Structures are given as structure tokens and as C-alpha cells.
Amino acid sequence: ITSKPPLLPDWVSDDIDPKVPSIARIYDYALGGSHNFSVDRELAEKSRARWPHSLHSAWTNRAFLRRAVTFCAEQGMTQFLDIGSGIPTAGNVHEILADLGVDARVVYTDIDPIAVVMSRRILADLPWATAIRGDARNLDGLVDDPDVRQMIDFSAPVAVLLVALLHYLPDSADPRRMIAQLRDRLAPGSMIAVSHMTTDEWPAPDLAEAIEMGKRTSTPIVMRPITEISAMLEGFELVAPGLVRVPQWRPEPGDDTTASYFDTVGAVGIKPA
Ligand code: SAM
DSSP, rough: OOOOOSSSSOOOOOOOOTTTHHHHHHHHHHHHSSSSOHHHHHHHHHHHHHHHTHHHHHHHHHHHHHHHHHHHHHHTHHHHHHHOSSOOOOOHHHHHHHHHHHOOEEEEOOOOOOOHHHHHHHHOTTTTTTEEEEOTTSHHHHHHHHHHHOOOOOOOEEEEETTGGGGGGGOOOOOOHHHHHHHSSOOOOEEEEEEEETTTTTTTHHHHHHHHHHTTTSSOOBOOOOHHHHHHHTSSSOOOOOOOOOOGGSSTTOOOOOOOOTTTEEEEOOOOO
């Protein structure tokens, strides 16, 4: 006899409400993953029916993640902290680094229990990577977590990834202050990769509708103007081309460079000495 309803897969823990859509699972669905429920798929398809490009933006964001991680590794980063890392699909940070032949340590952290369970499963045999459950709104708690500390030495440079995360943090969480707090905890030479959905260019009625749709998830979306996103990166020196729509951030041959207002804007910055 099991305490779990028999039809739920073993990666579903008791603290998950399968009736409330989760952005981690919707994003997993958009990327072709299989760790999602019908409520997630319905909301994703509703969004695609309304805005045909909306799910494609997950791919352009993921491609930005790949290029940003590659860039950080090329600059010599060997420690990566991926906050809001998501349910592992194709092209996870430790796989990008392994493909590059970089010997690095990686910590994934997410608020979503399935993201953490699935990350732990694929990392089970990798002593240099781990996943912990954590809330980006409690940044000090994350940085001081003993499991994070075991893997990451904050007295040396660290690459911190905040990719497609900040637009799930409400204004009350003050993401700008959170990034400033993070900057203060990082050693000079550390790098930050950020992508964020922006309100710029969205027709007002569509924006209101998208925000309303996002309220059905456990982490409603908060798009912000580019000026506000840019202000969050204060104190970091942005590498060229600065803060741009992610398909246009250092595209590589074969990458889709067509940008639309669904894409996040992204940048990579370095904490100066
Ligand atoms: N970073 C990955 C990427 O770009 O491919 C995944 C992005 S996914 C759109 C956003 C992730 O942020 C989800 O997995 C979600 O659970 C996570 N998230 C949302 N709010 C969070 C919070 N307060 N703390 C940590 N993770 C959070």
C-alpha cells in the first residue's frame, strides 16, 4: 500500500498541487520535456493559440543560456550557480561545460520540487554538481546553504545564472536589491548572466492579457521595462553587446537571430576588481 495516488509518477512529491500550473513544468513542456501535467499543457497551448511565438521564446532563451555559459567558461569561470535552473531538459549547464571539456563545479537551485528531484537524479553520479531546493527571494539563505558552500568557494570568482528567473520575482521581492546583495557576496571577476521578459514593445491589451494568464501559475509573471532591468545590473560591467533581446546576444552560426517581443532581454556582466 502506498500513500501516493497510484497514477502519479514517482517524481511527484506530496507538496505539489497538480491542479495549479507551474512555470517550471510549462517551460519543460515548451522545450519538449515530459515532466508536466495537463494543467500546464493547457495553459501553454492557450498561450500558443493566442500568441504563436510564445513557446518558441523558451528555445531562444535556452540558446542564450548555452552561449552565456560558454562565454563565462571561456573567461575562465569554473564555478557556476544556476538560480531558477528549471526542470533539466536538453542543454543543462553541466552538459554544456562537459561538452566544452571544462572542469567545473555546478550548483542548480530552484523553488520547484520537480526541478530539484529531476536535477538530483541526473546528477547522482556526478560529484562535482548538485541541486538544492531554494527560493531566490532568500538570497543569503542560498549563498550560505551548506550544500552550496561545499561546492562553491565564494572567495573565488563564480558565474551566477539568473536566466528567465527575475520576471517571476514580484516587486515586493525587490530583485534590484537582491542582485546588489548578490554582487556584494561575490568575489571580483565573478560573472552574472541575466535574462528577463520586458514590457517594451508589448501592445497594452496583450500585455494585460498575458499577465492575467500568468496569474494562474504558482509564480505569476512580472515583465519590466528595459530601463528597470538595466538598472538591476548596476555595478556589473556588461560585455558587448550589452542588454539586448536574447537571440541577438552573441549568436553563433545556426542560431535563430529573429527577435520578437516575446523574447527575453539578456546580458552578461562582470563584477569589476
Ligand atoms: N533558468 C532556466 C532556463 O533559463 O532555461 C529555467 C527558466 S524557467 C522559465 C524559470 C524557473 O524559475 C522555474 O524553474 C521556476 O520554478 C523558477 N523560479 C521561479 N521563482 C523562483 C524563486 N523565487 N526561486 C527560485 N526559483 C524560482
